[in-house]
Amino acid sequence: MRVSLKDVAAHAGVSIKTVSNVVNNYQHVTPAMRERVQRSIDALGYRPNLAARHLRKGRTGIIALALPELGNPYFAELAASVIDAASRHDYIVLLDHTGGSREQELLVSQGFRARVIDGLILSPIELEAEDLRDRSEDVPLVLLGERDYDLPYDHIAIDNVAAARAAVRHLIALGRREVAFIGARRGRSEPAQLRVRGWREELTAAGLAADEGLVAATDGWGHADGALAMNHILDSGRRPDAVFAYNDPMAIGAMRVLHERGLRVPEDIAVVGFDDVIEGRFGAVTLTSVSPDKAAIGRLAVESVLARLNDRAPEPRRIRADHQLVERESTLGRPAGSARGTH
Amino acid sequence: MRVSLKDVAAHAGVSIKTVSNVVNNYQHVTPAMRERVQRSIDALGYRPNLAARHLRKGRTGIIALALPELGNPYFAELAASVIDAASRHDYIVLLDHTGGSREQELLVSQGFRARVIDGLILSPIELEAEDLRDRSEDVPLVLLGERDYDLPYDHIAIDNVAAARAAVRHLIALGRREVAFIGARRGRSEPAQLRVRGWREELTAAGLAADEGLVAATDGWGHADGALAMNHILDSGRRPDAVFAYNDPMAIGAMRVLHERGLRVPEDIAVVGFDDVIEGRFGAVTLTSVSPDKAAIGRLAVESVLARLNDRAPEPRRIRADHQLVERESTLGRPAGSARGTH
DNA sequence: ACCGGCATGTATAACGTTGTAAAACTTGAG
DNA sequence: CTCAAGTTTTACAACGTTATACATGCCGGT
Numbered sequence: 082m083r084v085s086l087k088d089v090a091a092h093a094g095v096s097i098k099t100v101s102n103v104v105n106n107y108q109h110v111t112p113a114m115r116e117r118v119q120r121s122i123d124a125l126g127y128r129p130n131l132a133a134r135h136l137r138k139g140r141t142g143i144i145a146l147a148l149p150e151l152g153n154p155y156f157a158e159l160a161a162s163v164i165d166a167a168s169r170h171d172y173i174v175l176l177d178h179t180g181g182s183r184e185q186e187l188l189v190s191q192g193f194r195a196r197v198i199d200g201l202i203l204s205p206i207e208l209e210a211e212d213l214r215d216r217s218e219d220v221p222l223v224l225l226g227e228r229d230y231d232l233p234y235d236h237i238a239i240d241n242v243a244a245a246r247a248a249v250r251h252l253i254a255l256g257r258r259e260v261a262f263i264g265a266r267r268g269r270s271e272p273a274q275l276r277v278r279g280w281r282e283e284l285t286a287a288g289l290a291a292d293e294g295l296v297a298a299t300d301g302w303g304h305a306d307g308a309l310a311m312n313h314i315l316d317s318g319r320r321p322d323a324v325f326a327y328n329d330p331m332a333i334g335a336m337r338v339l340h341e342r343g344l345r346v347p348e349d350i351a352v353v354g355f356d357d358v359i360e361g362r363f364g365a366v367t368l369t370s371v372s373p374d375k376a377a378i379g380r381l382a383v384e385s386v387l388a389r390l391n392d393r394a395p396e397p398r399r400i401r402a403d404h405q406l407v408e409r410e411s412t413l414g415r416p417a418g419s420a421r422g423t424h
Numbered sequence: 425m426r427v428s429l430k431d432v433a434a435h436a437g438v439s440i441k442t443v444s445n446v447v448n449n450y451q452h453v454t455p456a457m458r459e460r461v462q463r464s465i466d467a468l469g470y471r472p473n474l475a476a477r478h479l480r481k482g483r484t485g486i487i488a489l490a491l492p493e494l495g496n497p498y499f500a501e502l503a504a505s506v507i508d509a510a511s512r513h514d515y516i517v518l519l520d521h522t523g524g525s526r527e528q529e530l531l532v533s534q535g536f537r538a539r540v541i542d543g544l545i546l547s548p549i550e551l552e553a554e555d556l557r558d559r560s561e562d563v564p565l566v567l568l569g570e571r572d573y574d575l576p577y578d579h580i581a582i583d584n585v586a587a588a589r590a591a592v593r594h595l596i597a598l599g600r601r602e603v604a605f606i607g608a609r610r611g612r613s614e615p616a617q618l619r620v621r622g623w624r625e626e627l628t629a630a631g632l633a634a635d636e637g638l639v640a641a642t643d644g645w646g647h648a649d650g651a652l653a654m655n656h657i658l659d660s661g662r663r664p665d666a667v668f669a670y671n672d673p674m675a676i677g678a679m680r681v682l683h684e685r686g687l688r689v690p691e692d693i694a695v696v697g698f699d700d701v702i703e704g705r706f707g708a709v710t711l712t713s714v715s716p717d718k719a720a721i722g723r724l725a726v727e728s729v730l731a732r733l734n735d736r737a738p739e740p741r742r743i744r745a746d747h748q749l750v751e752r753e754s755t756l757g758r759p760a761g762s763a764r765g766t767h
Numbered sequence: 768a769c770c771g772g773c774a775t776g777t778a779t780a781a782c783g784t785t786g787t788a789a790a791a792c793t794t795g796a797g
Numbered sequence: 798c799t800c801a802a803g804t805t806t807t808a809c810a811a812c813g814t815t816a817t818a819c820a821t822g823c824c825g826g827t
Contacts, residue, residue, distance in 0.1 A: 085782090085783055085784085086784070095806080095807090096807045097785095097807090097808090098784095098785080098786095098806075098807060098808080098809095099805090099806060101783095101784070101785060102806085104784095105785080109804060110805075110806090111804095111805070111806095114806085129783085130479070130782085131540055131784095132475050132478035132484065132782085132783080133479050133785090133812090134785080135478075136473070136478075136783080136784075136813065136814085137783080137784045137811080137812055141474065141475055142540075143518075150504070151494065151500040151501070152500055152501055152504065154495060157494040157497070158495055160519070161493065161495065161521055173540065174519060175486075175516055175517070176517060178504055178507065192471065197474040197485075197486075197516065304703075304705070304706045308706070330702075330706075333703075333707075336706075337708070359495065359647055359673075360647075360703050363647045363651070363673075363677050363679075363680040364676075364707055364708065365683045365707065365708035365709070428812090429813065429814070430813080438776080438777085439776065440813090441778080441779095441815080441816090442775090442776060444814070444815060445775095445776085445815095451774095452773095452774055452775050452776085453775075454774090454776095457775080457776085472813085472814080473812085473814070475812085476782090476812070476814040476815090477813080477815075478814090479782050479813080479814070479815095480781080480782055480815045480816085481782090481815070482782080
C-alpha cells in the first residue's frame with residue numbers, strides 16, 4: 082500500500098498541510114516540527130504522488146520532443162542532448178517520431194493524443210507555416226531545424242545559409258568548379274531551402290554557375306536516397322567534381338555509389354555532408370561535414386520551452402546555435418591530385 | 425482556457441459522468457446520446473487530462489524505455505519500434521538513456537520515476553543480477569538484450585549464442601581459421617558473455633582453437649572502441665584472418681583501422697558485425713551482420729509489460745526473437761582470393 | 768395495470784496534493 | 798496584563814477524472 086500525506090500526518094499527529102509544508106520546504110516551519118515530521122516521513126517511506134501534484138498544479142513535468150526519425154543518428158544525438166538538458170531541470174522527455182510526414186507533424190503540433198505535456202519541441206520537415214498559424218493549443222511550442230517560418234514561436238537552429246556557404250566555399254577553395262547539391266526534397270514544401278540557397282549564393286559570389294541541373298531532388302533523407310540521387314546525377318551524364326549533401330547519411334550513400342562506379346573520393350569528386358555524424362569519421366574515406374553544436378541546441382530548446390512555461394517569455398526569438406566545418410579526407414587536396422591523411 | 429468534462433457536460437446538457445462514459449466507450453450509451461455528446465466534445469475541443477485520470481485510476485498510460493544510448497543506431501531503431509508498438513495500445517513512451525553505467529541502470533530499475541510510469545522496459549549492460557533481486561518497486565519490469573539473468577522477470581532477446589555461432593560458422597565455412605572477437609567488455613560484469621560463448625563453442629566444435637589471446641576487451645561499444653581493439657590486436661603481432669565484433673559500430677571501427685593499415689577486407693581479413701545497422705550497408709565494404717528482428721523485439725517488449733500490468737501475467741518468461749545472418753561484402757569469398765559484388 | 772429486470776443516465780464521493788484564509792499560538796511594547 | 802503584530806499551524810476547497818450507488822425509463826410477461 083502506498084503511503085500518502087494523510088498517513089504521515091496521522092503518524093506524526095499533525096495536519097496534512099503541515100506535512101506538505103515540510104515536503105515542499107515551506108519557509109515557516111519550526112525546526113522542531115520539521116524534524117518530527119521528517120522522522121515520520123522516513124519511518125513510513127513516504128514518496129509524493131506526482132499525479133496528484135500535477136493535477137493540483139496544472140503541470141505534468143513532461144515535455145514532448147517530436148523528431149522526424151530516430152534512425153538518423155543526428156536526431157538520436159539531439160534527442161540525447163534534449164533528455165539530458167531536461168533532466169537537469171527535473172523535466173522528463175516524451176519522445177515521438179513523425180516520419181517527417183505533414184499529417185503526423187500536424188497532429189503533434191495540435192497537441193498529441195492526450196493532454197499530457199507542458200511543452201513541445203518540434204523539428205518539422207514538411208509542416209507549412211499555415212499549419213501552425215491557426216494552432217489552438219496553449220502549450221508552448223519551440224521549433225528546431227532548418228525550416229524557417231515567420232511565426233511567433235521560438236526557433237532554434239544554426240545559420241543554415243552561412244553553414245552551407247562555408248561548405249561550398251571550402252570546395253571552391255580546393256579548386257572545385259562543378260558542385261552538385263543532393264537532397265532538395267521533392268514536394269510542395271522545400272525543407273532544404275536554406276542549404277540550397279547557401280549553395281547558390283556562394284557559387285554565384287565566386288562567379289561560378291549555380292547550375293540547377295546539379296541539384297538532385299530526393300524523396301527521403303537517408304543513405305538510400307543519397308545513393309539514388311548520386312546515381313541519378315551520374316546517369317544524366319553530368320560529372321561534377323564535388324558534391325554537397327543535405328546531411329551525412331546522404332553523403333555516405335552518395336560515396337558508396339561513387340565507390341561502386343569506380344570514382345575516387347576526393348580525387349575525382351570531393352564530398353561534404355551536414356550534421357557531423359559519428360559514422361562519418363569511420364568510413365574508408367572519412368567525411369568532411371558541417372558540425373552543428375547539438376548539445377547547445379538541445380539545451381537552448383529546453384530552456385526556451387521552460388522559459389515560456391514560466392511566463393518569463395520575451396518576444397518569440399530566433400536563436401542561433403554555433404556550427405563549424407570539420408574537414409576530413411573526403412575533401413582533402415585538389416582535384417585529380419593525390420591525397421593522404423587520417424581523421 | 426482548457427476545457428474539462430464539466431464544460432462539455434454543460435454544453436451538451438448532460439451529466440459529467442455521461443460525457444466520461446462516452447469518452448471511455450462505456451457500453452451502455454445510446455447512439456443518439458453518444459452522437460450528441462461527441463458533437464459537444466468536438467465543438468469545444470475537449471481532451472482528457474492525464475493527471476486527473478492518473479490520480480483516479482492509478483495508471484498513467486506511460487511506459488519508460490531505458491536504453492544504454494541513443495547514438496547507437498541499433499538502440500535508436502529499437503526505440504522507434506517500441507514507440508510504435510506502444511502507440512498501438514494507446515500507450516506513450518518515455519525515453520531514458522543510462523549510458524550503460526551501473527549506477528544509472530540501478531537508479532532506473534529502482535524506479536526513480538516510478539510514480540509517473542506504469543511499466544519499464546530496460547536494456548541493461550552492467551547491471552548485476554543482485555541489483556535486481558531486491559528490487560522493491562511494483563511497476564512491471566521487462567528486460568531486453570544480451571545480458572541473461574536468472575530472475576523472475578520477462579526477458580526478450582534473440583538467441584545470442586546461436587547467433588554468434590552462426591556468424592562464426594559462416595567465417596569458418598569461408599576457410600577462415602583464426603577468428604578474433606572484439607568487444608568483450610572490461611570490468612566485473614561480462615555483457616558480451618553469450619556472444620563470446622557462441623564464438624568459443626563454434627570454434628571448438630569445428631576443431632579449431634578458441635584462442636583467448638584473440639579476444640579483445642574494450643571500455644565501450646562504439647566505433648572508436650572497435651578501432652582501438654583492432655589496433656590492439658594487430659599491435660600485439662597477431663594477424664587473424666577474420667574478426668567477429670560485438671556490434672556493427674565496433675566492426676566498422678575495426679574496418680577503418682584495417683583500411684588505414686593497408687589490410688584488405690575481406691581478402692585479408694573478413695569481418696562480421698552484429699545488429700545489422702543501416703550504416704553497414706553503405707560503407708566502401710558493406711558489412712555482414714547478424715540481424716535481430718527489431719520490430720518483433722519492440723512489439724514483444726510492449727506486450728509483455730502490458731500483460732503484466734493487466735495481471736494476465738503468466739510465469740516470467742524468456743522470449744526469443746528471431747535473427748538471421750545477412751551476408752555482404754565483408755565476408756565475400758575465401759581468404760586471399762578475389763571478391764566482387766554489391767550489397 | 769403492475770412488477771421485475773435490464774438498459775441508460777445522474778449525483779456524489781473519492782484519488783493525493785497544494786493554495787487560501789482563517790485560527791491558534793508567540794512575542795514584545797505599552 | 799493586555800493587545801497588536803507577526804509567526805506557525807490548521808481546515809477546507811479546489812484540480813479533473815472515474816467508481817459507486819442510486820434513480821429513471823422502458824420492455825415484456827403475468
